[in-house]
Amino acid sequence: MGSPTVHITPLAMIKRVWERIAPLQLAEKSWDNVGPMIEAPFPNPNHKSVLLTIDLTPAVTAEALQIPSLSLIVSYHPPIFRGLKSLTLQDPLQANLLKLSAKGISVFSPHTSLDATPNGINNWLIKPFLPISSSNSTITNSTQIEGFEGAGMGRIVNLSKPLDIRQAVRMVKEHLDLEHVQLATPEIEKPVSSIAVCAGSGASLFKGVEADLYLTGEMSHHEVLAAVHAGTSVILTNHTNTERPYLSKVLQPWLEDELNKEIDIHDDKPNGQWKVLVSKADKDPLRVV
Template sequence: MFARGETIVQLMEKLAPKHYAVPDDKIGLQVGTAAKEVKRVLVTLDVTPAVVREAEELGAELIIAHHAVIFRPLANLRTDTPSGALIAQLLRDDIAVYISHTNLDTTEGGINDWMADALELSGRDVLEEVHTDQLYKLVVFVPETHHEKVRDAMFAAGAGWIGNYSHCSFNTSGTGTFLPREGTEPFIGERGKLTKAEEIRIETVVPLSARKKVISAMLKAHPYEEVAYDLYGMDLKGRSFGLGRVGKLAEPESLDDFAERVKKAFDVPFVRVVGGGDRPIRKVAVLGGSGARYIRHAIFAGADVLVTGDIDFHSAQDALAAGIAIVDPGHHAEKIMKPNVASWLTGQLKEKGYATEVFASQVDTEPFRLR
C-alpha cells in the first residue's frame, strides 16, 4: 500500500507545523496535486532542472524541498523563462512540489537542531523566538477505576509539560452525579435512575500544538459515553520555537580549529572566517541560511561565534568591531536537511505500513565553485 500525497503532507506538517513559519513565508504545496498515490518521494534543498531530471529518473511523484519554487508573485507563466520552463516540466511530469522552509528551520528536531547536532552543541536555546505555544488547562472527570489510564493517555499525547517538567497534573477526589436518559448505555448506573459515582478530577496543562491529539487520546481512553471536560485558556507561557540555536562546545577551542569543525560538520570545501584564528570559542550560535541580520541576536545571547551563511562585507566589519567571530559555511550548508528529512519520513511511513520510498537528492545545487 502506498501513501497518498495528502498523507505525506500531513506527516511533514507533523515534523514542521505550518504555523511555525515566519509571516508570509512561501510554504506548502506549490506545484501539482497531493490528491494522488505516491510511490516515491525525493527530498531536496532546491528544485532545479537537474533535480527534476533526478525525480523523473527515480519515478518520484512528489518533491519535498526547503527552498520555494515560487517565491515571488507570478505576473505570468511563460515557458520561455527558466522559472516558467521548470514549472511546466513539473506539470508535464505530474510531479508535485511541497515546500517546508522556515517552519522546518524553527521546529524542534529541524534544520537548526540538525546543524547544532553536527557541531555537537549542548545546553541549547533558541536564537530568535518566532512562536510560543499557547497553553490550556484541561480538566476532565473520570471514574476512580480509570483515572490513571486516562491521565497516562493524555501524558503520552503531549499533555502535562511545564518547562522541563513532564507528567504534571493535579488530581482531586469527588462525587459526580448524572441521570442516564432513554437511549443511553451508561458505563456506571442504570437508565432512569440518578447515579452517584466516585470520580477523580484531573487537571493538566495542554499546549495548543498538541490540543487535538490530547483530547482525542483522552476521549478514547475514557469509559463514559459522554465525557465531561473543560478547556481553559491560560496566561502561562508555553514552549518557545524559533530560528537559530545557541549552545556550548564541550571544551573551548580556537576559532581556526572550530572553522575546521564547521567544514567537516557541513561537508563544505571552505568557510569564510571573521576574527583572529587563535581566539577561544566556547559558546556558539548557529542559524541555517542567510543570517547577517541575526548578528546582534548572537551578541545578545553571549555567543563567541555565529555560524551562518551569506555574510556581506559590511556585516562582517560590524561583527569584527562588535567583537563576535563569524564562520560562514555558505547558504548551501542547509543541505543537511536532505538525509535527515528523508530518514524521518521513511520511519514515519514504515511505522504506518506504507511502502512509499523516500530518497535524499544526490544533486549538488550549490551555485558557487572555487577557482
Template sequence: MFAHGQTVIQMMEKLAPKHYAEEWDKVGLQVGTLQKHVKKVLVALEVTDVVVEEAIREQADLIITHHPLIFRPLSHLIVDYAQGRKLERLIKHDIAVYAAHTNLDIVDGGMNDWMAEALGLSDVKPLAETHTEKLYKLVVFVPLDHQERVLQAMFEAGAGWIGNYSHCSFNIEGTGTFLPQEGTDPFIGQQGRIERVKEMRIETIVPEGVRSKVVQAMLKAHPYEEVAYDIYQVDLRGRTFGLGRVGRLSEAKPLAEFAAQVKEAFNVSAVRVVGDLDRTVQKVAVLGGSGSKYVRDALRAGADVYVSGDIDYHTAQDALADGISIIDPGHHAEEIMKERVAAYLQEKLNEAGYETEVLASNTPTDPFQHL
C-alpha cells in the first residue's frame, strides 16, 4: 500500500512545521496536487531542469525541495522560457513539488542542526532568534479511575514539558456536578438526575506546536460524552527557535585546519576563507544558505569563526576589521539535507507500513565550477 500525498506531507510537517517559516518565505505545496497516492518521493535541494528529468526518469510522484521553486510572483507562464518549460513538464508528468525552506532551517533537528552536527559542534544554540513558542495551560476534569489514562495520553502527545522536565502536571481532587438532559448517553448517571462525581482536576502545560494533538488525545482517552476542559495561553517563555547555530569544537584548532574540516564535512571542492589561517578557533557559528546579514549575530555570540554561504565582498571586509573569521563553503553546502530528509521520511513511512520509496536526488545542481 502506497501512502497518500497528504500523509507524506503530514510526516514532513512533523519534522518541519510550516508555522516556523519566516513571513517572507514561500513554503508548502507549489505545483500539482497531494490528492493522490505516492509511490516514490524525490528529495532535492532545488528543482532544476536536471532534477525534473531525474524525477521523470525515476517515476517520482512528488519532489520535496529545500529551495522553493516559485519564490517570486509569476507575471506569466510561457513555455518558451526556462521556468515555464520546467513547470509544464512537472504538470504534464503529474509531479507535485513541495517546499520546506526556512521552517526546515529553524526547527530543532533540521538543517542548521545537521550542519552543526557535521562540524562536530557541542552546546549548540540558535544563532539568530526568530520566535519563542507559545505555551498554553490545559485544564481538564476526569473521573478518578480514568486519571492516569487521560494523563498519559496527554503526555504521549507532547504535553507536560517545563524546560528539561517532562510529565509535569498538577492534580487536585474535587466534586463535579452535572444533569444529563434528554438525548444524552452519560458515562456516569441517568437522564434527569443531578449527579455528583468525585473527579480529578488535571492541569498541564501544552506547547503551541502540539496543542491540537494533545487536545485530541485527551478527548479520545476521556470517558465522558461531553468533556469539561479549558485551554488558555500563559505568559511563560517556551522553547526558542532561530536561524543558524552557535556551538563549540571539542578542541581549539588553527583556522586553516578547520577550513579543511568544513570542506570535508560539506563535500565541497573549495572554501573561501576570511582571516588569519594560523589563528586558533573553537567557538563556531554556522548558518545554511546566504549568511551575510547574520555576521553581526555571530559577533554578538562571541564566535571565533562563522561558516555560511554567499558572503559578499564588503561583508568580508567588515568581518576582517571586526576580528571574526569566515569560512564560506557556498550556498550548495545545504545539500546535506537531501540524505537526512530522505532517511527521515523513509523511516516514518516504513514504520507506518507503507511501500512508498524515498530517494535523495543524486543530480548535481551547484551552478558554480571551481577551476
C-alpha cells in the first residue's frame, strides 16, 4: 500500500514563492510585522485562488468569503501589527481573521519586503521618471541577499532634464490613475531635478534627504511645512494610493506566474491552475468630496 499524497499547503506555497519575489529578510524587522498572519488549520487542497489587497477590511473579508476557490489572502498591510492578548469576534479586524480561518483561508502579509525588493512598489513609483533619469538609488539599503542586489527603502531619482513641478504632478496622476493629489511648493518654485519617493508614509525616511520633490502618500502638516521651508516641493496622494495600483499592474501577473511554476515542481497532483485576483472592495478610506 503506497503512502498517501501530501499536498503543500497554500501558506507554505506562498512562503516558498515569496522568496523569489521579495524575501521577508528585506523587510524593516525593527518595527514591521511580515509573513504569515493566520494559518487556516484545514485548507482545501483543491482551492487555488489568491486574493490581493492593501488592507484586510470587513468589506474585503466579505468579498473573500464569496470566492468559492479562495485559499489565501495576501494583505500588503499586516492585520496583526502588535501583540494580541486574545482573538475575539468583538474586534472587527480580529473577527476578519477568525472568519477566514474557519473557511480554510490563510492570510500572509509582505509589507515592507515588497517596498524594498528591486521590482517592488518603490521601484514602480519611479517608473514614469526613468526615461529621463540619469541615475536612481535607494534611500537606505536593506539586508543584501544574492539575486536582490540594490534592495532598499525609498528611491531617489536624478533627472537628466529638469521638470516643471506641474509636469511632475501630471506624470504622477497619470501613473497612479488619480484625478487629484495634494501639492505643496516653496514660495519660489524651482525646476525639479531630483525626486525622493516612498510608498505609504515617507516623512521619517526623507529626514536629511536633499531632493527637489518628495513623493509619498502622507506627511503631517508640520513635516510638509519643514520640507517646503527647506526648498522641497511635496506631492501627497493619500497613503494607500501609492501602493494599490501596483497590485494589479505588477504583482498580480507576477505572483500568478510564480505560483504556477511552483505547482509544476512541487505538487505531484496539481488540480487546476492557481489564479490570483485583486480585491474590488479594497480602497483608500479617504476620498475628495
